[in-house]
Amino acid sequence: MSPKKEQLILIATDLFSRHGFHPVGIDRILAEAGVARMTLYNHFPSKDDLIAAVLDRRYHDIMASLRACVEPMASAKEQLRAIFAWHETWFGTPQFSGCLFERALAEFGTDYPNISAVAIRYKKTMTAWMTDMLKALLQEPAAARIASILMILLDGATIDARAFHDPTIATKAWNAAEAVIEQEILASKKPSA
Amino acid sequence: MSPKKEQLILIATDLFSRHGFHPVGIDRILAEAGVARMTLYNHFPSKDDLIAAVLDRRYHDIMASLRACVEPMASAKEQLRAIFAWHETWFGTPQFSGCLFERALAEFGTDYPNISAVAIRYKKTMTAWMTDMLKALLQEPAAARIASILMILLDGATIDARAFHDPTIATKAWNAAEAVIEQEILASKKPSA
DNA sequence: CTATTTAGATAGAACGGTCAGTATAGAAAG
DNA sequence: CTTTCTATACTGACCGTTCTATCTAAATAG
16 A cells, blocks of 8 residues: 555545535645656546545554454453443543535435445444344344434534534443343343333 | 425425435525526525525424414423324324435534534424423432434434334334333432332 | 516636645755 | 555536526506
8 A cells, every 4th residue: 555545535534524525625635745747546436535535544444443352352241341431431521523425424324335335334234243243132133223322412412412512422322321220131031111 | 485486495395305405405495486597596595595495494384383272281201202203193194304404413413503503403402391300200410311312213213114114113213212111200309228 | 578687597718726746956964 | 667645637517505697576656
């Protein structure tokens, strides 16, 4: 991987995150990255491809970072809590300006499959991952059901953390998640009640 | 209110909802609304003002529609459930393409206070409203805390309903909401446990 | 009732700016 | 010598916005 290409993805990620995909033009990326115009087009056929590369990189970075936070945890409950804690740390970052996948989905919608596909893949991977964790606590159909609720909580927390500039929303979301999990465990033990 | 102005807001709302604010140009709105260029600029100083008008209208429409669904309900629980049910109906609409306020927040961020203000006002109004409802079930600090969780659930459900094309996510969100509320009521009755 | 004014709406051209993408020629570096 | 990057100018297309000139219908005045 060429250092110039690397630089482009890095700067583009930052600019897209802070201002969005449409408002950030090629020229601005080139200026801030200190890269010539043709160098960009040697590495990426078009702006859309650069966006796709940014999203793909972001996907792998986030998943790796999350895995590093979760793996040390012993119990399923602690692992799930680690995911929410990771989000709280993220929300507190000065550069935090929402989830890049959500932004891509909001700006491009389903019209651009190349771009929206990454956002959906991210959601599906996360949900499947949390389903696996929940299998240690719950039966199969319930695990998937609760996982999708946890995904809702994470997505909602990400939205509201940005809107309200409040990182502690992640903790509130985790409290809700724990309540839902506990109630489900209780219900599974007493199916008659 | 001039019928042309009305028409512009209506068509613009539809186009912005389906394709986003940046990708939809003035020309397209004019063409689909069947309105002359200068008519638009007689009613709105700029595109940004049209966007603000669209968001403002949307805000009042949504709140009115929600109130109509909630008011007939007798108990606080039923009222809250009605809010989630309203979302499920909305998610199932063929034209559903996410929340316009979220989209505005995603596309314009905090850089454009005129525009992002409506989105934040919407969230705050909803949270305050749900806090009032919850006061029938919970004490003061808990009511506000749970209300912000319900807001997280609604926002997350809206995001995921669009991403997964699944309106029933609203029901899952309500199930989670109910679990959180019930657990909080229980905890308030047994403060020692 | 007729003439005149007024207010809105219309179509279309045009402006300045920006944008993504292309072309070309030269510099740097191994 | 070959590959990569740089610099700059350019192309079309599109964008938001302004301008002008024309049309229509209703209100007003004589």
